[in-house]
Amino acid sequence: MxxxxxxxxxxxxxxxxxxxxxxxxxxxxxxxxxxxxxxxxxxxxxxxxxxxxxxxxxxxxxxxxxxxxxxxxxxxxxxxxxxxxxxxxxxxxxxxxxxxxxxxxxxxxxxxxxxxxxxxxxxxxxxxxxxxxxxxxPRKLGLEGEETFAGKGVSYCATCDGPFFRNQDIIVVGGGDSAIEEATFLTKFATKVHLVHRRGELRASKIMQERALNNEKIKFHWDSAVTEIKGDQKMQQAVLKNLKTNEESTLDAGGLFVAIGxxxxxxxxxxxxxxxxxxxxxxxxxxxxxxxxxxxxxxxxxxxxxxxxxxxxxxxxxxxxxxxxxxxxxxx
Structure with a gap:
């Protein structure tokens, strides 16, 4: 028993x-x-x-x-x-x-x-x-490479997979409580956490915003979206697009966590x-x-x-x- x-x-x-x-x-x-x-x-x-x-x-x-x-x-x-x-x-x-x-x-x-x-x-x-x-x-981004690199860099659960990304740069997509919570959690393992959000301000609760904004290991990419995920056997890069200027940039990262619900x-x-x-x-x-x-x-x-x-x-x-x-x- x-x-x-x-x-x-x-x-x-x-x-x-x-x-x-x-x-x-x-x-x-x-x-x-x-x-x-x-x-x-x-x-x-x-x-x-x-x-x-x-x-x-x-x-x-x-x-x-x-x-x-x-x-x-x-x-x-x-x-x-x-x-x-x-x-x-x-x-x-x-x-x-x-x-x-x-x-x-x-x-x-x-x-x-x-x-x-x-x-x-x-x-x-x-x-x-x-x-x-x-x-x-989990809601998905619907991007090129998302399915290809699922479990090979792309994840939908920081608690599950965060420890696999020690000493790497990580991307988190989202701006709500879940995204901020995951980004904050991932700072325990990552060298840097890049939070990509489509808007110019977060939707998360005020206290969670303050914690994230004061965390030196989190870098914010405002008014931006991930448009492509690249890599060989595993994810290695993500293409970011600024939704206001249409400017694109490439970000080196070992992991991408989707936190949009x-x-x-x-x-x-x-x-x-x-x-x-x-x-x-x-x-x-x-x-x-x-x-x-x-x-x-x-x-x-x-x-x-x-x-x-x-x-x-x-x-x-x-x-x-x-x-x-x-x-x-x-x-x-």
Whole structure:
């Protein structure tokens, strides 16, 4: 039994060992939409609790981590682990517990009636409860070289990748709180952080602006945009354009961090559950949405941490909350 959460005991006391998945089933106790760290972790916990559990992995099984290289900050891996390998291990563990995993995309849902329905292009699935774990995607610049150098200099997470850029010049694109926070964090590792912003003033909160403006390791490039990313095997340069003068310049840098926000993958749920002004899932209580029996876990609602370990933690929490819900529903 794992220490740290008494609620986990409820899940583990029901464990009767792994089950052999039946991929022809369409009716389940639990349907998990999404297969990143939160989805796989929720699958592990739900299956161990004795529930027939289905994961619909979506278009990118494993989530954002399948597009990353080495992950150094996930506990349990002294020498780090490649992002895709970590997701493969999570997937195997969830399957070993008896979770049915189908690599298909949910195209519609019906949360208005029970049992809840989740539809793919070829099948309709029913579940007594649903965990939404569809994650979020970082907004991209749409530049030449951005995809080519993703994971090879171009990053969307300073906390994840900052230590790989020690003693190098780094570029951060953005002007909001996220960009300033990432630029400030990266000064721990970089020789110089070049912050490129399209406007002549920052959108970040006043206190964060003051910290950045007073940081000697941060250089501001106002009214400018990155127009091209260049390099050989890895990123080596970025082309900057001054939007007022149209003057272009080339900046040598080992890394470019894009910090212009994230887009949660919640289009499927609009009109079904409550979303905030930025389309993140609104949680009523812990991992509960506004509909009883529908839960959310990971980056689909978390705009603050966006780490693999916090996503996994939310998956665990959602599974425990779901177990309590189904147990109490059965008692009624």
């Amino acid at each position: 794992m220490a740290g959460d008494a609620g986990a005991a409820v899940l583990e006391t029901k464990d009767e060992g792994p089950k052999i998945p039946d991929k022809n089933k369409t009716k389940f106790d639990v349907i998990i939409i999404g297969a990143g760290p939160s989805g796989y972790t929720a699958g592990i916990y739900c299956s161990r609790a004795g529930y027939d559990t289905l994961i619909l992995s979506g278009i990118l099984p494993g989530g954002q981590l399948v597009n990353t290289t080495e992950v150094e900050n996930y506990p349990g891996f002294e020498n780090g682990i490649m992002g895709p390998d970590l997701m493969i291990e999570m997937r195997k563990q969830s399957q070993r517990m008896g979770t049915t995993i189908i690599d298909d995309v949910a195209v519609d849902v019906d949360f208005r009636h029970k049992p809840f329905k989740v539809l793919t292009a070829s099948e309709e699935y029913e579940g007594r409860a649903v965990i939404i774990a569809t994650g979020a995607n 994230h887009e949660p993958n919640t289009q499927l749920f609009k009109g079904q559950i409550d979303l905030d002004e930025d389309d993140y899932v609104v949680l009523k209580n812990k991992t509960h949405t506004n509909i009883e029996g529908i839960f959310a876990a990971g980056d689909v609602h978390d705009r603050n941490y966006r780490q693999a370990i916090t996503a996994a933690a939310f998956g665990c929490m959602a599974a425990i909350d779901l177990d309590k819900y189904l147990t109490e529903s059965a008692d009624k």
